[in-house]
Amino acid sequence: MLEDMIVAAGTTIVRIAxxxxxxxxxxxxxxxxxxFPNVARKSRQHYPGLDKGATAIWQGREVELDFNHWAQSAWQKYTGRQIARKSGYGVRHIWGHPWDPNAYTAGWNLCYMPFWVGMLTEEQHPHPLLERAIRQASFDLFFREQPVCDPPAFVGDQGLDLVEFLGDQPILLLTRSARPMGVKPAAIAASIAGDDPRATVRSLRKAANKSWTSLQAAARELLGEPHTPFNSPNVRSTAKSTVRRMAKATGLSLPALRDLLDSMT
Incomplete structure (x- = not known):
């Protein structure tokens, strides 16, 4: 019902979020x-029988168990801003895994959002597109080019082109300055391009983990040309999204990009 009202107002749930x-x-x-590398959220599955304040071992490393305090403290340290209590806002873990001390207070895993947005990004009742879009923003900001750290196995490209969903609407970054910063999705794609389209294509292919064959087929399908079959509908969708991103990042036309992809292995 909420999404119906948002669409009726002339926008989308992703844009509003x-x-x-x-x-x-x-x-x-x-x-x-x-x-804070030595704290993690308590978890019945991963730390059975242990409660807040207890000491536990994670992959040979000693950690103190917490509920939410240290994640909120990390947010405040990163941004220089206090959590606004009773405001309808909270800090959420974009990729989950709060029991992992490498993810619990990691800035790439934190987003300050309205409760209703957070509710729609959690496994109890997710809005799949919104959840993927929030994760795509995290991936594009922190891991696509010059990763802030080695990405864990549960972090990956969601196969979405945020320009298609946000247009010129910026992704908001909360900083110590008086006003939030905004980074437009198109600027992220442009920052990857540089002067060498071949290097850009290789970088985007690696980030998306797509085969040359699937990308060549995707370019041909977008041009309405015959191509080798895809292994699955998901491969087809994500390969086409990656080719669109390559075209925007390099500034090449689809025919030129098709020819470039054909020349690369």
């Missing part, structure tokens, strides 16, 4: 992540 949600600045995360 991004207009009121805030990520940590890239420089702050690159300088220190995770913020």
């Amino acid at each position: 991004f207009a009121h949600s805030f990520f940590v600045s890239i420089d702050a995360v690159r300088a220190r992540t995770p913020y």
Whole structure:
């Protein structure tokens, strides 16, 4: 019902969510992540029988168990801003895994968002597109080019082109300055391009983990040309999204990009 009302108002649930949600600045995360490396959220599955304040072992490393305090403290340290209590806002873990001390207070995993947005990004009742869009923003900001750290196995490209969903609407970064910063999705794609389209294509292919064959087929399908079959509908969708991103990042036309992809292995 909420989404129906938002669409009737002439916008989308993704646009509204991004207009009121805030990520940590890239420089702050690159300088220190995770913020507190020796704390993790308690978990019945991963730390059975242990409660808040207990000491546990994670992959040979001693950690103190917490509920939410240290994640909120990390947010405040990253941004220089206090959590606004009773405001309808909270800090959420974009990729989950709060029991992992490498992710619990990591800036790339934190987003300050309205409760209703957070509710739609959690496994109890997710809005799949919104959840993927928030994760795509995290991936694009912190891991696509010059990663802030080695990405864990549960972090990856979601196969979305945020320009298609946000247009010129910026991704908001909360900093110590008086006003939030905004990074437009198109600027992220442009920053990858540089002067060498072949290097850009290789970088985007690696980030998306796509085969040359699937990308060549995707370029041909977008041009309405015959091509080898895809292994699955998901490969088809993500390969086409990656080719569109390559075209925007390099400035090449689809025919020129098709020819470039054909020449690369």
